[in-house]
Amino acid sequence: MPEGHTIHRLAGIHRELFAGRVVAVDSPQGRFADGATLLDGRRVADTEAYGKHLLHHFDGELTLHVHLGLYGKFADGPRPAPDPVGQLRMRMMSDAHWLELRGPTACEVLTPPEVAALRARLGQDPLRDDADPLLAYGKIGRGSKPLFALLMDQTVVAGCGLIYANEVLFRAGLAPTTPGRAISFSRWQEMWDDLRALMKEGVVRGRIDTVHSDHTPEAMRRAPRVDRHGGEVYVYRRPGQPCLVCGTAIVRGSMAGRNLYWCPVCQPST
DNA sequence: CAGATATGACAAC
């Protein structure tokens, strides 16, 4: 489930479990063997999320950088740790807890300049208090690039993924193909605020719910209550099914290799 | 049990 809310949630959990503690780190699978050696026996100073990137800052100016990609997963629990099963890229253990990581796109140790470079190439993260929607709008308001592609562009909005992009566009009543220059800053600000609120909910709940609570019981009955991704949504992965608001069949398309879903009536093309 | 699928990102064409 790795959109930005998942990573921020993980940062919080890992801070709770490991910040301030010395940990043992290894790589049963072997693919993170060198990095594990660098971190083994050090103290975790703090954890942080930036967009979809998770950072564990260790004493000695070393940072563990993890990007889950499409398949990456963490698991944790109280010791004793289970025996390694499957492809276990990294394991971390304090005196009280264990943490397992499998299938990440990135699992590496970064120096401070490398961390700075990572942050510099990321856009505004709605889940961070240091984010500025006006800076994001600077990359949006002029061009012809579609809003969907802009939302998915991590150098514009860091942490927004496929589900949030599709859903926030539905909630805004905007077609995914709407060019960035077609919306004013105040319109963007509204969408940003909506996205931020949705993602904050996602951090707390550990799932993505985007359906307004005041929907009619009839509409809710027509929808699968919970998608396989674990949340309640308007359009994501509901092609051919009736729109929860107007009943029109949801349409599927693709843009930049990603799945698009929208309601042609609630989100008219301009 | 093989094949398809998954909330991502990047390089190469």
Added chain:
DNA sequence: TTGTCCTATCTGG
């Protein structure tokens, strides 16, 4: 736009 990588889980036969 296509191919590639990472791994587990769900699907159909």
